[in-house]
Amino acid sequence: MLLTTAIDYTNGAPHIGHAYEKVLADVLARYLRLRGGDCYFLTGVDQHGQKVQQTAEKEGIHPATFAKKKTKLFLNLWKKLGVDYDGWAETTDERHKACVQQILTSLKEKGQLYKKGYQGFYSVRQEQFLTDRDRNEAGEFGPEWGEVVEIEEENWYFRLSDHAAWLKDFVQSHEDCVIPSFRRNELLGALERTGDQDLCISRPKERLRWGIEIPFDPDFVTYVWFDALINYASFAGYLADEKAGLPDFAQLWPSDGSPTPVHIIGKDILVPAHGIYWLCMLHAMGFPDEQLPRLLVHGWWNIKGEKMSKSLGNVVDPDALADRFGTDAVRYYLVRDIVTGKDSDFDPERLIMLYNQELANELGNLCNRALNMTARYTGGICHTSHAPGEAEVALRQSLTESTAAYGEAMDAWDTAAALKAINAHVSHCNAYLERNKPWELSKDESQRQRLEIVLAHAVESLAHLTVLLSPVLPEPANRLAHQLRFEKLLELKFEDLTWGLIEEGHETGKPKPVFPRIVLEEE
Numbered sequence: 001m002l003l004t005t006a007i008d009y010t011n012g013a014p015h016i017g018h019a020y021e022k023v024l025a026d027v028l029a030r031y032l033r034l035r036g037g038d039c040y041f042l043t044g045v046d047q048h049g050q051k052v053q054q055t056a057e058k059e060g061i062h063p064a065t066f067a068k069k070k071t072k073l074f075l076n077l078w079k080k081l082g083v084d085y086d087g088w089a090e091t092t093d094e095r096h097k098a099c100v101q102q103i104l105t106s107l108k109e110k111g112q113l114y115k116k117g118y119q120g121f122y123s124v125r126q127e128q129f130l131t132d133r134d135r136n137e138a139g140e141f142g143p144e145w146g147e148v149v150e151i152e153e154e155n156w157y158f159r160l161s162d163h164a165a166w167l168k169d170f171v172q173s174h175e176d177c178v179i180p181s182f183r184r185n186e187l188l189g190a191l192e193r194t195g196d197q198d199l200c201i202s203r204p205k206e207r208l209r210w211g212i213e214i215p216f217d218p219d220f221v222t223y224v225w226f227d228a229l230i231n232y233a234s235f236a237g238y239l240a241d242e243k244a245g246l247p248d249f250a251q252l253w254p255s256d257g258s259p260t261p262v263h264i265i266g267k268d269i270l271v272p273a274h275g276i277y278w279l280c281m282l283h284a285m286g287f288p289d290e291q292l293p294r295l296l297v298h299g300w301w302n303i304k305g306e307k308m309s310k311s312l313g314n315v316v317d318p319d320a321l322a323d324r325f326g327t328d329a330v331r332y333y334l335v336r337d338i339v340t341g342k343d344s345d346f347d348p349e350r351l352i353m354l355y356n357q358e359l360a361n362e363l364g365n366l367c368n369r370a371l372n373m374t375a376r377y378t379g380g381i382c383h384t385s386h387a388p389g390e391a392e393v394a395l396r397q398s399l400t401e402s403t404a405a406y407g408e409a410m411d412a413w414d415t416a417a418a419l420k421a422i423n424a425h426v427s428h429c430n431a432y433l434e435r436n437k438p439w440e441l442s443k444d445e446s447q448r449q450r451l452e453i454v455l456a457h458a459v460e461s462l463a464h465l466t467v468l469l470s471p472v473l474p475e476p477a478n479r480l481a482h483q484l485r486f487e488k489l490l491e492l493k494f495e496d497l498t499w500g501l502i503e504e505g506h507e508t509g510k511p512k513p514v515f516p517r518i519v520l521e522e523e
């Protein structure tokens, strides 16, 4: 299955919103593979457009050099955060350019593009033409539009209005075309309000040079959104030459009823960009309904209830955050403290609290106790063939429930609920050890069998938890698998997670702290 993210503007450094989306996608891609499916994870950067041109001009450098420089910041961050994509999209790539131009040519041949003059208002910040509907109650264009200029120019238009009735019908009749459902309702509401407007898809070169040239009219470049949306298809191999080194499109974007691509995007770019423009573009390109992608719309991280913005000076730098608290804490927090689809408040104190409590204390404690006591009391050997007692039946039940709840939550893209399900079993295990006190059982030879049962149950649980945690925290999961001396543990699939992963006589290794506590200097 093809899983994509929005491609980030290269007019500035990555912020915590960018990091969240890419970590979320990485976690979901790893989960889909754990489920036994294929997943091709595509992400990248949006390098064209006026914003990039303007910021580059301010710095006195060419937009291409500027975009490359900013792209490096994204590439370095994904490496640091363990975002392990399969495909990388840069919109200045010649292969992408060729695809955009082929699509433009073909749409023109189909009569879907036409040229006309326009006189009116234009938002420089949003790179968008404005109509009276964009005015506020006072009849003005509000601050959200930034600088608004009056322009008169000819441009190329896409017959968006041809697809309006189809789109309404499509969204109404496909419940899972936008996830979660309240975002689908938002799109339906927007479709009710939208008139019969077409989409301007070009910009004259005299105003904007930084874009993909319109192949049949060299005085114009392609509108940045029209160019950027096509990345999902171009980097999946759409219309590509076999030798281009891109994936096989038919395989990645199936038309045989198998799962269609999922585009992970933020709430601000559902309407109109993905929910209207992209779906209509695909429809015009000839994609049948059953081949259209699904849109997974996530919420935003705010700062103390306010939108993160350069002007408020509250932008959180994920790179600095990872240097300070470590990659694991950042990954964990970003998918633990937000419900997919909803907004959340970014709070470094919660990051520290959740990491220290749930990973360093609870899970760290379980790893340490299970492996340490097994090494000390049974020479590292697991004795798994004894019959379970009442407490063990309850523990197995807790694991079964947590695993099922985890799978259900992840299938619904809800990473926070999945992590809570893991934590529920970790707590059960810690309470089980507290109640059964292997350290006391070890002092009484007549309790030898009980001791072996308790330790084996803790180790078996740990093996399962390691696999479940691996999409979110792949590195710690690797280290745990190594400490369990179960090198093939992470090759297991979700459906393999039945009781009995640890065989009779298996020898575990010694624990080394996997989740060191975050201690602030001020503490």
Ligand code: ME8
Pocket (backbone or CB within 6 Å): 005, 006, 007, 008, 009, 016, 017, 018, 020, 021, 046, 228, 229, 230, 231, 264, 265, 266, 267, 268, 269, 299, 300, 301, 302, 308
């Ligand atoms: O929109 N919290 O790029 P972008 C969570 N280039 N997510 C956030 C966020 C926040 N505070 N702020 C932004 C673009 N995002 C286009 C996309 S796709 C063909 C072109 C998300 O760099 C935002 O919702 O402004 C979007 O999904 C992504 O970051 C990139 O935003």
